[in-house]
Amino acid sequence: xxxxxxxxxxxxAEIVAREGGFVNDPDDPGGATNHGVTLGTLRRLGIxxxxxxxxxxxxxxxxxxxxxxxxxxxxxxxxTGIGALPQVLQASVFDMYVNAGGNAVKVLQRLLADMGYPCxxxxxxxxxxxxxxxxxxxxxxxxxxxxxxxARRNYYYALADARPASRKFARRRDGxxxxxxxxxxxxxxxxxxxxxxxxxxxxxxxA
Numbered sequence: 498x499x500x501x502x503x504x505x506x507x508x509x510a511e512i513v514a515r516e517g518g519f520v521n522d523p524d525d526p527g528g529a530t531n532h533g534v535t536l537g538t539l540r541r542l543g544i545x546x547x548x549x550x551x552x553x554x555x556x557x558x559x560x561x562x563x564x565x566x567x568x569x570x571x572x573x574x575x576x577t578g579i580g581a582l583p584q585v586l587q588a589s590v591f592d593m594y595v596n597a598g599g600n601a602v603k604v605l606q607r608l609l610a611d612m613g614y615p616c617x618x619x620x621x622x623x624x625x626x627x628x629x630x631x632x633x634x635x636x637x638x639x640x641x642x643x644x645x646x647x648a649r650r651n652y653y654y655a656l657a658d659a660r661p662a663s664r665k666f667a668r669r670r671d672g673x674x675x676x677x678x679x680x681x682x683x684x685x686x687x688x689x690x691x692x693x694x695x696x697x698x699x700x701x702x703x704a
Contacts, residue, residue: 505580508588509569512595513562515680521554524662529557532565533595542572569595577602578622583634585642589684593649596677600652602626608648609633646685653677654699661704668700 503511516533527535536557539546546556546564573594574580579587586605593601599620606618606626614629634641657667657677667675674682674696682690691699 503588505570505574505591506566508591509566509574510562512569512592513565515592516565516595519558524665529554531557531560532562534560534565534568538568538572542568544568578627581622581627582630583641585634585638586630586645589642589646589649592680592684597652601649604648604652605630605645608645612636612644642684643686643689646681647689650678650681650685650691653681657700657703664700664703668696668703672697672700 513532516530519529519531521529527537529536534557536552536554539556539560540552543552544556545552546559549555569591574587574591577594579591579594582590582605590601590605593604597604602620602622603618606616606620606629609616609626609629610618612633614632616625616629630641637644653667657664657675665675666677668678669675673693674691678691678696
């Protein structure tokens with residue numbers, strides 16, 4: 498796996514690079530975002546970037562890339578326990594956790610249960626999930642990362658099925674694959690990428 502040997506810092510820096518700079522998109526439920534870090538995240542974590550005692554859009558704007566990397570490593574990798582999962586899964590779960598929170602773990606937990614390694618889809622990486630993931634990896638070491646990436650891609654399509662305002666993240670204006678889908682596929686072997694025709698068929702029901 499190309500992702501296996503990278504450090505957590507490297508993975509976080511890649512996430513920051515993919516996320517891009519300051520955006521305040523009314524269709525994005527997260528609101529103002531910089532380097533992928535939302536205002537809600539800064540408030541939840543109590544991080545006052547400009548130290549003016551308020552946490553507001555100005556803090557999102559002031560956030561540096563290095564600060565974003567530190568936030569990802571600490572709050573989305575270390576504290577979530579992603580480092581206890583098999584290494585082939587870590588980059589993709591980490592990347593998804595940044596934009597989907599605990600749903601990144603629930604997608605994994607449902608996949609593990611479907612593979613016959615039961616675990617409660619509670620969005621938390623505890624002993625049961627770690628054990629199930631290790632057993633699944635031992636059983637299918639060369640397939641687990643792709644299986645997770647495919648489940649992740651399916652989750653994004655389903656989210657866009659359910660919420661029309663999110664469809665632009667799954668389908669570009671010209672009808673091609675949106676950012677959520679191309680991002681999921683960065684962690685899936687090319688032979689499992691959807692063709693443009695398959696993608697078009699998947700989104701055909703959307704207005």
